[in-house]
Structures are given as C-alpha cells and as structure tokens.
Amino acid sequence: MTPELLAAIEAAKRETRPVVLATMLPGGEQFLLPDPARPAALNEAAATALREDKSRTIKTGDGDVFLQVHNTPLRLIVVGAVHIAQALVPFAEQIGFAVTVVDPRRSFASDERFPNVTISSEWPDEALDALKPDARTAVVTLTHDPKLDDPALDRALKSNAFYIGSLGSRRTHAARLGRLRELGHDDASLARIKGPVGLDIEAVTAPEIALSIVAELVAVRRGASLSYMHKQAA
Amino acid sequence: MSLLEAEDVLSVAANWRAAGEQVALATVTEAWGSSPRPAGSQMAVTKSGKMAGSVSGGCIEGAVAEAAMKTIDTGSPQLLDFGVTNERAWEVGLACGGKVKVFVEKLT
Numbered sequence: 205m206t207p208e209l210l211a212a213i214e215a216a217k218r219e220t221r222p223v224v225l226a227t228m229l230p231g232g233e234q235f236l237l238p239d240p241a242r243p244a245a246l247n248e249a250a251a252t253a254l255r256e257d258k259s260r261t262i263k264t265g266d267g268d269v270f271l272q273v274h275n276t277p278l279r280l281i282v283v284g285a286v287h288i289a290q291a292l293v294p295f296a297e298q299i300g301f302a303v304t305v306v307d308p309r310r311s312f313a314s315d316e317r318f319p320n321v322t323i324s325s326e327w328p329d330e331a332l333d334a335l336k337p338d339a340r341t342a343v344v345t346l347t348h349d350p351k352l353d354d355p356a357l358d359r360a361l362k363s364n365a366f367y368i369g370s371l372g373s374r375r376t377h378a379a380r381l382g383r384l385r386e387l388g389h390d391d392a393s394l395a396r397i398k399g400p401v402g403l404d405i406e407a408v409t410a411p412e413i414a415l416s417i418v419a420e421l422v423a424v425r426r427g428a429s430l431s432y433m434h435k436q437a438a
Numbered sequence: 439m440s441l442l443e444a445e446d447v448l449s450v451a452a453n454w455r456a457a458g459e460q461v462a463l464a465t466v467t468e469a470w471g472s473s474p475r476p477a478g479s480q481m482a483v484t485k486s487g488k489m490a491g492s493v494s495g496g497c498i499e500g501a502v503a504e505a506a507m508k509t510i511d512t513g514s515p516q517l518l519d520f521g522v523t524n525e526r527a528w529e530v531g532l533a534c535g536g537k538v539k540v541f542v543e544k545l546t
Contacts, residue, residue, distance in 0.1 A: 205463065205545050210452050229467060232515035232543055259478025261468045261539070270467040270541060272478055 209234055213274055220276045224250035229261065229268040237271070277302040278340050280421070283328045283356040284347035285312035288371065291414035292344070293321055299418060301342070306331040306356070328356035332363070342367035342421055344401060348376070354383055361393050367424045369401035369417060403430070447491035451482035451545055460485035461545040462506035466493050466538050467517070473536025485510050493540050494520075505542050515543040 209225070213236070216223040224237040226246065235242070237250035246269065249262050253271045261270045280296045282289045285307035293303050306324045307313035313323045324331040328345075332355075337343055343360040344367075345353040353370060360368045361384070372380060377399035384394055402416030403423065423430055448463070455461045466479040474495040481491040481499060483506040493502055498520050505516055521537030 205543055207455075207546065210448075210455075210545065213448065214452065227465075227467075227541060227543075229541060230515070230517035232541070258476070261477065268467075270465070270477075272465060 205234060209236070212236055216274060222254045222273075222275050224253055225272040225274060226250070227270040227272070228266065229270055231267075276340060278425075279304070279335075279337070279342070281306060281332065281335055281337060281341065281343045281356075281360075283307070283331075283343070283345040283352060284349075284371075285309070285314075285318060285323070286346050287410045288346050288413050288417075290317060291411040292346075292417055293318065295411075295414050295418045296421070299422065301421075304331075304335060306335075307347070307352070328352055329359050332356055332359035337363040337365040339364040339366055341365045342369070344369040344371075344417060346371045348372060350380065350383060353380065354387075357384060357397065358387050358389070361389050361396060367398065367421055368396050369398040369420065371401050371413075372399060374400060398424075447480040447482050450490045451480075454482065454484055454488065455545045459488070460510045462509045462542055463545060464493055464502045464506055464540050464542045467541045468539040469536065470521070470538075471536040473538045475538075483507070483510075494536075494538060498538070498540070502540055502542065509542045509544050513544055513546070515541065517541050 213223065213225060225234060226237050227234050238247045246264065250271055253260060253273050254275060257273060257275055259271060259273045261268050278301045280301040280303045282292060282303060283306045285305050289305055293305065296303050304322045304324055305313060305318055306328050308325050308327050310325065313325055326334065337360060343356065343365045345356050347353050348371060357368065357370060370377065370380065381394050398420060402413060403419045405416050407413040407416040451461050451463050462483050464481045464483065466475055466477050469475065469477055475493055479493050481489065481493045481502060483489050483503050485507070489503060492499060502518065505518055509516055518540045520540065
C-alpha cells in the first residue's frame with residue numbers, strides 16, 4: 205500500500221466519510237471507491253459492502269477484486285451520566301463504539317466521573333438534534349427521569365438509529381410508552397424501543413446491566429436470533 | 439480509546455511505518471466454513487518482530503508472519519491460501535477446518 209493511499213484512508217476516517225479500498229488479486233493494484241472514473245458495477249459493489257459493513261472478494265471481468273470496508277465509526281449516545289453509564293462506556297468503546305454521554309446535570313456529567321469521554325451538557329433533545337443519530341448509531345437512555353429520557357427517545361424514534369434502549373422496569377416502561385404515544389409515536393414506532401433495556405441475563409450490578417446492554421447492542425447489530433434466550437415477553 | 443485503536447490494525451501499521459519500521463499488512467480476503475475471522479480481518483507485522491491483530495484464531499499467524507517477512511524483503515505482494523485442500527495447511531494446521539485466503543502486502 206502506498207503512503208498516498210494510506211493517507212487518503214486516514215483522511216476519509218477523519219472526515220467520517222465511508223470508503224472502500226479495492227485491491228486487484230493477486231497483483232495488488234489498489235484504489236479507493238467510490239470513484240466515478242471506475243466502472244459502475246464496481247462502485248455499486250462497494251456501496252453494498254459499505255451498507256452491509258462487510259468486506260468481501262468479488263469477481264469482475266478484470267479478475268478478483270477484494271473490497272475492504274472502511275466505514276464511519278459506530279456511535280453510542282448514552283443519555284444519563286449515571287452509575288450504569290460509567291460501566292457502559294468502557295464496554296462500548298472496547299467493541300468499537302464512539303461514545304457520547306448526554307446529561308445537562310453537571311454534577312453527574314463530570315470529567316472526574318467520565319475521564320476522556322465526550323460529554324454533551326445540552327438537553328437531550330437539543331443534544332440529539334446536534335448529534336444526528338443515523339443507521340450506525342445506538343441511543344440508550346438511563347436517567348429514569350421522563351424530563352430527560354422522553355425528549356431523547358422522541359428524537360431517537362424520529363431518527364434511523366439501529367438500536368434504541370431505555371432503562372426502567374416494565375411498569376416504568378409502560379408509562380413511558382403512554383407518554384410517547386401522546387407525542388404522536390405509533391405502536392410500530394414504539395416497538396423499536398428495547399425496554400426493559402438489555403438481554404435478560406438476570407443482571408444486578410451496574411457493570412452487569414451494562415454488559416446486558418452491550419450484548420443486546422451486538423445481537424441487534426449482527427441480527428442474532430437469540431432463540432436460545434428466554435427473553436421474558438416484553 | 440486505546441483498546442479501540444488497537445483493533446484498528448491499519449492505524450497501528452501506519453504508526454509503525456511513520457516511526458520508520460518496515461511493515462507488512464496481511465488481510466483476510468475470503469473465508470469459508472468455520473474460520474473464526476471474517477474477510478477484512480487484518481494483521482500487521484514488522485521486520486523487527488512486532489505483531490498486531492489476527493487473521494485466524496491463532497493457527498496460521500506464524501505462517502503469515504513468515505510470508506510477511508518475505509514480502510517486506512522483496513516488496514512483492516502474496517495471496518496465501520490456507521485450507522484442507524492445501525498441502526501447506528497440513529503443516530500449518532487449520533484446526534477449525536475452515537479455509538481462508540490472506541493477501542500480504544508491504545506498506546511502502
């Protein structure tokens with residue numbers, strides 16, 4: 205790989221612009237996609253690889269071409285700088301999420317409690333408007349406080365976020381769905397919310413609950429069937 | 439974010455190159471059967487013996503590192519084939535019974 209190509213990939217990463225590195229096999233000629241100067245079929249294959257987030261080798265008239273996906277980072281927006289968030293952030297970072305913690309309450313969202321973590325001190329609706337969750341973003345609300353959770357969930361439901369989770373007991377969650385329904389969200393939309401959040405692994409402590417959330421994030425992202433899990437009827 | 443960056447093998451390789459190391463990059467281009475690492479998985483190797491990432495569950499990393507040394511010396515890329523139909527696989531041993539192709543290139 206040439207220094208120029210490496211620099212171009214790094215630049216795309218900095219600009220959060222998804223690119224595909226194409227390598228002709230076995231010769232090793234390399235170029236980036238999308239590129240209008242390349243055949244349309246190749247650009248389409250690159251777009252598919254990016255959408256599916258899967259690198260692969262494809263057959264073309266010019267031989268095999270390996271498409272290496274360099275996607276924009278997965279993001280996790282955590283609303284509520286609470287104890288579970290402190291446990292959740294490092295787990296999520298470890299599996300590759302760029303994490304932002306949203307909490308307007310300064311005493312919660314302190315640098316001391318969240319060293320080296322991106323923090324937004326705006327109200328959750330404003331924070332989510334600024335962060336613009338997309339199909340590679342997960343949103344988890346942890347505050348238990350309708351004043352903070354509801355506006356975040358409202359914005360998350362209006363986005364393409366691939367995962368929306370909300371901490372709270374079944375009763376809390378039912379009440380929450382009632383309030384969101386009043387904001388105009390229909391049942392199909394509300395069904396996107398994972399609540400109670402996380403896989404049912406009988407988690408008790410904050411790190412255990414964080415683990416159950418991260419496990420559910422992975423399961424949703426990878427399309428796991430979870431048929432062996434006895435997730436209690438939600 | 440150090441752990442996250444450690445997963446980004448290309449960045450690690452780029453940093454090594456920038457520090458003046460001779461670096462080869464190995465990438466899984468195809469994987470069949472029960473091979474544990476999907477296409478796109480990467481491993482970086484330096485002439486000085488540093489290693490980051492993986493292209494299997496650990497069964498072919500040694501052989502890939504050996505091939506990487508050759509690519510660092512010659513500058514020529516290689517497309518390696520590991521699987522039960524390949525004689526070399528008996529030597530190297532893909533215990534999982536999977537098959538992988540690995541592209542090895544030098545960072546120039």
